[in-house]
Amino acid sequence: MTDTRASALAILRTLVGQGDADFHTGQYEAIETLVDHRRRALVVQRTGWGKSAVYFVATLLLRRQGAGPTILVSPLLALMRDQVAAAARAGVRAVSINSSNAHEWTDVLRQLDADEVDVLLVSPERLNNPSFRDEQLPALIARVGLLVVDEAHCISDWGHDFRPDYRRLRELIAQMPAGVPVLATTATANSRVVQDVAEQVGMVATGVDGATVGTMGTAEVVTIRGPLARSSLRLGVLRLPDSRARLAWLLSHLGELPGSGIIYTLTVAAAEDTARLLREAGHAVRAYTGQTDTAEREESEGLLKSNQVKALIATSALGMGFDKPDLGFVLHLGAPSSPVAYYQQVGRAGRATASADVLLLPGAEDEAIWHYFATASMPNQAKALAVIGALEAAGAPLSTPALEARVDLRRTPLELLLKVLDVDGAVHRVKGGWQSTGQPWVYDEERYERIAAARLGEQQAMLEFESTTGCRMEFLQRSLDDDTAVACGRCDNCQGIWYPSDLAEGAAVTAAKSLDRVGVAIEVRAQWPTGMSSLGVAATGKIPLTERAEPGRALARLTDLGWGGPLRDLFATGHADAAAPPAMLAACVRVLAEWGWAERPAAIVGMPSRRHPLLINSVARSLAEVGRLPWLGALDWANGGPTGEPGGNSAYRLSSVWDRFTVGPELASALTPFAGRPLLLIDDLADSRWTLTVAARVLRRHGASAVLPFTLALRS
Structure with missing residues (x-):
């Protein structure tokens, strides 16, 4: 030696x-x-x-x-x-x-x-x-x-x-x-x-x-x-018809899984909804996502390592390198977008144990989620050139908030794009923000097309993993070009189905009730974005209390496991405008019944809409009828109405709706008896919340004592 x-x-x-x-x-x-x-x-x-x-x-x-x-x-x-x-x-x-x-x-x-x-x-x-x-x-x-x-x-x-x-x-x-x-x-x-x-x-x-x-x-x-086979892992894929059935399976069988483990979801909302359902059923679980506080994440990791929780319900935020050698199981509610990513996550289990269970429960919505994340990280040529141009024109470093008033990009994608441009040598991070390097930048279209094509290939491979009749571990190894790949003899295709597929009596009902939960808070905007003067908007500092909206409610987030699905269908591109289905209207009534407002609204006002006027009117009229509240009509557009497309960053979205709504003569007359009273404001979808904020300001200035926003959906 x-x-x-x-x-x-x-x-x-x-x-x-x-x-x-x-x-x-x-x-x-x-x-x-x-x-x-x-x-x-x-x-x-x-x-x-x-x-x-x-x-x-x-x-x-x-x-x-x-x-x-x-x-x-x-x-x-x-x-x-x-x-x-x-x-x-x-x-x-x-x-x-x-x-x-x-x-x-x-x-x-x-x-x-x-x-x-x-x-x-x-x-x-x-x-x-x-x-x-x-x-x-x-x-x-x-x-x-x-x-x-x-x-x-x-x-x-x-x-x-x-x-x-x-x-x-x-x-x-x-x-x-x-x-x-x-x-x-x-x-x-x-x-x-x-x-x-x-x-x-x-x-x-x-x-x-x-x-x-x-x-x-x-x-x-x-x-x-070296060889990538994990002899301790017992792989399986269980197809169930919908989110209700997958959650019911968890309610039925989580306690039977060995030791403690990780249950992966594809979205933050799914992690939080699943954790809530399991906790209410008596399981010791915690949600772990990119939005979880750092101290809480660290505490949750410690609880899992010491087996004081049965599982962490996690997004990919709990991924690379998490070290618990005796992790007993890894489950997926929804599939990652590639066999490589899946292998990386299931590799958390069975590192120091003879056996660990790995089960994938794919969802019908998986491919739509894959598509979103695959495209969200890729730079857009027009936006990139706009960022470079804004930095060149400034002649001095600009902070990210200052850039938001010059380029219509939200904070997270803007920060990602700045990092890409930094790596490409077009911009440079300095004290005080970002500045242009003056170096020419060319959009590498060929490269991004190759990456996008590779992502599609990975997604197809994941679908093939789900449907293969061969050894699942061997499939994963071959996906990683491991020449030593051979059949594992343990997975559901090699040894036979090892996992139960039945649902306990009452589990589906419990899951359905959880998914049918309604009501998500819409946080109030209290501060105007910085740099609005550069967009011709005279709004700075805090929004006066006398002009603010009250905290609002939405039926659900578009990303929720329960009502999120029907709402995604309703707002899908190409879906014709129509009245809300009766079940959805009944759910909206339940939101209002559970809303603990300080003072009950005296009347209802709607938002004007180019895309969903029938939808908004159906919700407003239904709530007016059930709640025995006067339906006063909708605000009118001013100066041609909102410009541009929904979304975008705060500065640009506020600019597109500023001074674009007004109280018309008919609504003004209808509002007169309700001066000094609270109003319920109805819209279809809350995203940036600036439409609701500006509309509430108009109504407050017209005499409303409070404005309570209600929407069918919250973007996220």
């Missing part, structure tokens, strides 16, 4: 807490590549193989040789927390810099300066923070001992998680000083992704002193790839 292997083995045994532990095939080869040969390596191994052991062991060995700290780029906070805990077990001093611990950054930087840190975990987004990028990162690069890129499939255009911040890592990799090893790791990469990532891991800057990325050279990359 070499000295390096003996030292590495001793560290490994401390890390895992087993005196007889030994390396898995490929682990020491990777460590030796990094430590003894100071080369670049790409490790593609299944979840649970021990990729973190490679970089922690390599870090300690390199530190003993006098190397500087390791920079570990890690994509998710949950993964960072697990990695810090695992590092401590191995005697590795690991700290992180991320969005949730800003209060600790000063202390972290002090520890780095004192050489008291072995591993610095940093998110890819943090690498482009101006102060970190310009002030701390150059000094850190100068003395880095090892660079690790975890979940490296994100570097690739072909990876299942399109993240512009990860694409920037190719520049960081290229800036690594000569002799500094680089390690990229992933469990979810097919051959195309492996080749793409390997090319980027091998990039070397050939500018002055290797410090610039003007021209690129390449370094040889050692690729260590």
Whole structure:
């Protein structure tokens, strides 16, 4: 045994807490590549193989040789927390810099300066923070001992998680000083992704002193790839007719599933609705989504790891790297958009157990959701050119809110587009916001068409996984180009159906009642958007209390499991305008009956509509009849009515409806007896809420004491 292997083995045994532990095939080869040969390596191994052991062991060995700290780029906070805990077990001093611990950054930087840190975990987004990028990162690069890129499939255009911040890592990799090893790791990469990532891991800057990325050279990359089969997983697919049946199955059988686990959903609303239903039925579960508070997420992770909850009902926010070796099951209510993404999520289960159950319950709505997410992350050429033009015209850095008043893009897609343009070199993030670099930018239409085509291919492969009569694990392995793929002998196609398909008596009724729940709050707008003067709107600061709407209600969100489906059909492109169905009108009545308003509305007013006048009038007249409230008619359009299309960011949406509604003569006459009384305002769909806000302002100025907005649907 070499000295390096003996030292590495001793560290490994401390890390895992087993005196007889030994390396898995490929682990020491990777460590030796990094430590003894100071080369670049790409490790593609299944979840649970021990990729973190490679970089922690390599870090300690390199530190003993006098190397500087390791920079570990890690994509998710949950993964960072697990990695810090695992590092401590191995005697590795690991700290992180991320969005949730800003209060600790000063202390972290002090520890780095004192050489008291072995591993610095940093998110890819943090690498482009101006102060970190310009002030701390150059000094850190100068003395880095090892660079690790975890979940490296994100570097690739072909990876299942399109993240512009990860694409920037190719520049960081290229800036690594000569002799500094680089390690990229992933469990979810097919051959195309492996080749793409390997090319980027091998990039070397050939500018002055290797410090610039003007021209690129390449370094040889050692690729260590193992079989991806997970012998502990028992896969299955259960097709049920609708959301009610899937929830009823959960109510019937969740308690029978082994240990504790994760139930994945495709949307935030589905996660929250499912968690609520299961909690009301007595199950210890929690929702875990991108909208969950950071502290609550961390608490939920701890409860799952200690088996104090049966399951977390999660979106993909609980994905890469979450470490619970004894996770007993993974269920999916709705399928991920590719076998690669599915493999990555089911890989959370059965890492240290002989058996774990993995069951997919696909939904009819899956393909529509896939399409939305597949297109949402792709840059739009016209919007991109508008952003660049706005920054060039400003001549000074603009904040994201300031840009919203110049480009009609909502905050999240605008931030994503800025990151794409930053990676492409067209814009640059600086203190105070964003600025144009002046570099020419060309929309890479061919590239985005290739990515879109690849996404469609992945979606088709997922449908084939659902319907295959062959081995499901073998299908997943072949989807990841694993040449060792053979039948697993455990899945529902190999061994026979292992999961129950019956529904307990009363479960379908309970599920139906939960899905039939009505009433979602419409939050009131209290502040005008910034920069409205540039759009010709004289609205700044807080909206006066005397002109605000009251908190409103919608029947449901379009993304809800229950009424969301019928509402999506109602608002689908091409659906003819018509009166609301009787069942939907009855549900609207229930919303009003459960609305705890401070004062009952005295009359009803409707919104004018080009798309759904019959729909809005049917709701308004029905509520007026049942509630015995006067139906006064609708507001009129002013100045030609709203302009543009619904949606868009706050500044542009407000501009499109500002001064576009008025109280006409007939409505003015009808309103006179109700001066100083509250009004119920009816519309079809609440999205940005600026239409309701402006209409409420008009009615408040015309004498209403309060305006209570009600819509059939809330966008999200």
